[in-house]
Amino acid sequence: MGVTRRILLSTGGLALAGLSLSGCENRDAIELDLSDVTGFSVFDRATATILLDVADLMIPRTDTPGAGDTGTVLYLDQLMDHWASAASRAEILGFPAQLDSHARQSVGRAFRSLSRQARFRLLEDMDQASFAEGERPGFSAAYRTLKRLVFHIHYTSEAANPDYVAVPGQYLGDVSAAEFRALVDDARF
Amino acid sequence: MSEEFDAIVIGSGMSGGWAAKELCERGLKTLVLERGRHLDHPSPEYTDFEAPWDMEFRGMVPEIYDEQGRYRMLKRKGWTYRNEIIQFFVDERDHPYSYPEDRPFMWTRGYQLGGRSLTWARQTYRWGPKDFEANARDGHGVDWPIRYDDLAPWYDHVEAFAGISGASDGLENLPDGEFLRPWEMNCAEGVAARNINRSFEDRRMIIGRGANLTEVRDVHAELGRGACQARDHCIRGCSYGAYFSSLSATLPAAQRTGNLTVETDSVVSEIIYDPLTRRATHVKVVDYHTREERLYSARIIFLNASAIASAQILLNSRSEAMPNGLANTSGQLGNYIMDHFGHAGANGRIEGLEDRFDFGRRPTGIYIPNYRHEREDQAFVRGFGFQGGANRQRAGHTGSRPGIGAESKASMDQWSPWVLGIGMFGEMLPYADNTIRLHPTRTDNWGIPLAHMDCHIRENERAMIRQAEQDAVEILTAAGCKDISSVRTPDDEHVLVGGKTHEMGGACMGHDPATSVLNRWNQAHDVDNLFVTDGACMSSCGTANPSLTYMALTARAVDHAVQRLQEGGL
Ligand SMILES: Cc1cc2nc3c(=O)[nH]c(=O)nc-3n(C[C@H](O)[C@H](O)[C@H](O)COP(=O)(O)OP(=O)(O)OC[C@H]3O[C@@H](n4cnc5c(N)ncnc54)[C@H](O)[C@@H]3O)c2cc1C
Ligand code: SF4
Numbered sequence: 001m002g003v004t005r006r007i008l009l010s011t012g013g014l015a016l017a018g019l020s021l022s023g024c025e026n027r028d029a030i031e032l033d034l035s036d037v038t039g040f041s042v043f044d045r046a047t048a049t050i051l052l053d054v055a056d057l058m059i060p061r062t063d064t065p066g067a068g069d070t071g072t073v074l075y076l077d078q079l080m081d082h083w084a085s086a087a088s089r090a091e092i093l094g095f096p097a098q099l100d101s102h103a104r105q106s107v108g109r110a111f112r113s114l115s116r117q118a119r120f121r122l123l124e125d126m127d128q129a130s131f132a133e134g135e136r137p138g139f140s141a142a143y144r145t146l147k148r149l150v151f152h153i154h155y156t157s158e159a160a161n162p163d164y165v166a167v168p169g170q171y172l173g174d175v176s177a178a179e180f181r182a183l184v185d186d187a188r189f
Numbered sequence: 190m191s192e193e194f195d196a197i198v199i200g201s202g203m204s205g206g207w208a209a210k211e212l213c214e215r216g217l218k219t220l221v222l223e224r225g226r227h228l229d230h231p232s233p234e235y236t237d238f239e240a241p242w243d244m245e246f247r248g249m250v251p252e253i254y255d256e257q258g259r260y261r262m263l264k265r266k267g268w269t270y271r272n273e274i275i276q277f278f279v280d281e282r283d284h285p286y287s288y289p290e291d292r293p294f295m296w297t298r299g300y301q302l303g304g305r306s307l308t309w310a311r312q313t314y315r316w317g318p319k320d321f322e323a324n325a326r327d328g329h330g331v332d333w334p335i336r337y338d339d340l341a342p343w344y345d346h347v348e349a350f351a352g353i354s355g356a357s358d359g360l361e362n363l364p365d366g367e368f369l370r371p372w373e374m375n376c377a378e379g380v381a382a383r384n385i386n387r388s389f390e391d392r393r394m395i396i397g398r399g400a401n402l403t404e405v406r407d408v409h410a411e412l413g414r415g416a417c418q419a420r421d422h423c424i425r426g427c428s429y430g431a432y433f434s435s436l437s438a439t440l441p442a443a444q445r446t447g448n449l450t451v452e453t454d455s456v457v458s459e460i461i462y463d464p465l466t467r468r469a470t471h472v473k474v475v476d477y478h479t480r481e482e483r484l485y486s487a488r489i490i491f492l493n494a495s496a497i498a499s500a501q502i503l504l505n506s507r508s509e510a511m512p513n514g515l516a517n518t519s520g521q522l523g524n525y526i527m528d529h530f531g532h533a534g535a536n537g538r539i540e541g542l543e544d545r546f547d548f549g550r551r552p553t554g555i556y557i558p559n560y561r562h563e564r565e566d567q568a569f570v571r572g573f574g575f576q577g578g579a580n581r582q583r584a585g586h587t588g589s590r591p592g593i594g595a596e597s598k599a600s601m602d603q604w605s606p607w608v609l610g611i612g613m614f615g616e617m618l619p620y621a622d623n624t625i626r627l628h629p630t631r632t633d634n635w636g637i638p639l640a641h642m643d644c645h646i647r648e649n650e651r652a653m654i655r656q657a658e659q660d661a662v663e664i665l666t667a668a669g670c671k672d673i674s675s676v677r678t679p680d681d682e683h684v685l686v687g688g689k690t691h692e693m694g695g696a697c698m699g700h701d702p703a704t705s706v707l708n709r710w711n712q713a714h715d716v717d718n719l720f721v722t723d724g725a726c727m728s729s730c731g732t733a734n735p736s737l738t739y740m741a742l743t744a745r746a747v748d749h750a751v752q753r754l755q756e757g758g759l
Contacts, residue, residue, distance in 0.1 A: 086256065124593060166240060
């Protein structure tokens, strides 16, 4: 029933293949360097490129890892194959084209030819509008589906969970921040 | 072909495991018949060691199930709809049941060795004297033929073996037991509890009592059970055996006597009755895979398939002598179905503890037991308690609200304030016309008529829901919470019976064979060697989680049955 544990565990390695767009603060328009975008089985390179960029704009690398660091879009690709409903799959696969036509309508240019700042602004506006609109179908719904999945995947990754302790061994109900950090570090290593 | 045993137990879940243990330990050759698959303990199906990033689909149930119409009710239940535990829950597409279209019923099942003892939330409270007196006092349902004192020694017995953590709180209607060390309240709960306990005469906030081993005593260590590691992954199965389940505790205890036989993949369809001897002679099983029928016989039969399933089996055990189902001369079989109900609660912020944290994942919460018994100044009888807890988390990683980019990410990495939340657990009255019946035309894959549930709450429960919302706000205000928000299901919205997974009734205990199905020993009035000790036997539903009471009733009934057997009375 779907992705086996073996395949999923192996995505950690594959994920790195698609990271050429992540974490480059000074990057401007997306360079469609298709040779860098590998390891995907459902997304074609153009789709993967846009989704990698969108995920990176949503959750950029700061002092903590971003969606690009956590292999989020590669994992999303795996979900399309084994997990997603036909409706979600259509939403996600259709999203880059919709985004592009939205960009053309709003600012008169293709999404990928915009500067990073302009792409972020466009996405941020869309983010506000999508949630303000509630549960309306269409482009907003596709955006919400994508966002929900990107956030879930990123925030369940190991890099995004520095406080996760598999076996705490005890429960303490009242500790300081320093004690908490020490307990976590002690239990994790 | 018919194989013979001293005793047969139908169902290996919470109550069936206890029946098997107690019967085997008294020297009876005992057969457990379980419709689900075999599970080892620890089982390869347990997922307790999987970190969030190791989980298949990161814990998300495949969306394709929606397209296939699978697990609709489990999805509706919400918090249990997780991919890493879905193997322990039943898909009603494979195992259908029915209800009137405008009154859906939620029947959350676990068909495997150990039943729902694998997935329960382990909250374990004795019922108090008032719970057993309630039917007699206000006239709803049939009077319990026992009182708290009848059960008290059996609560002692099951608590010591299962291992229940808790504090001795000294409350009138929530009796203390022989507890293991309690979990500690976190700092926010500590503040709230002090404030609540100071503000009210009648309302007490205590630490939740639960079946997790905060200490390992000899009785637990002998079975290979280890101490709880505060992971709160219990619902995934615990490789340490640190919470009580049939797999970690009762079935291994039964096994070591050498008296236990377990047959899994064995769907019990009916119990066969001999009118001449007034005895149940055989249990008929349909093989889960081959659908081949088999018969087993024994001197006594314990029915522990869970409340609804046990009533269904009895209703399906029709004979010339008992055309309306086995043990149903009263006509009450399948009546008085109950469940606890929620549908009101509140939460609020506790301030001043921004620099305090908790470490570990405590597998229990807090409890505010029912404080509304026997009050004259309210629009309903009985009452409700609250369960909940306080926690703080990173401000939230949800992709279901606005916000993207570095700034939003930074704010998501901040710790949220402490938030205390409480939700009601209301006592539903026993209504004779809240029923389970056999569907007149539809059968399952094993040829058994579907269970058809027709249940709804009435004005008494609606009044409680309204009151509980007010009380929740009052309690959180007294606790010192800020920004309190409350929720309540509106009066005109259907309240799904079964939502709390505490189904009770269907074969109620009572004094009188004309108005009840079972006597004070959980023995069928009509059938001497038949005992029903799961939730079906409950004459009312109280407000506290019921499983500990099923365990105590089971151990008590076995003790009685075996004594009768030895005296030649069965
Ligand atoms: C998520 C969740 C949380 C819960 N939390 C709590 C809690 O905190 N505290 C509490 O007290 N209770 C809790 N419960 C309820 C608790 O699990 C049940 O009360 C308890 O398991 C009932 O015991 P039982 O023996 O009647 O039934 P079960 O444990 O359900 O066992 C019944 C067994 O009978 C088998 N069976 C059914 N039909 C047949 C048949 N025809 N032939 C053969 N075998 C059959 C089933 O496969 C199953 O193994 C919770 C339940 C769930 C699901
Ligand atoms: S919290 Fe305790 S009982 Fe639950 S899974 Fe962890 S160790 Fe086991």
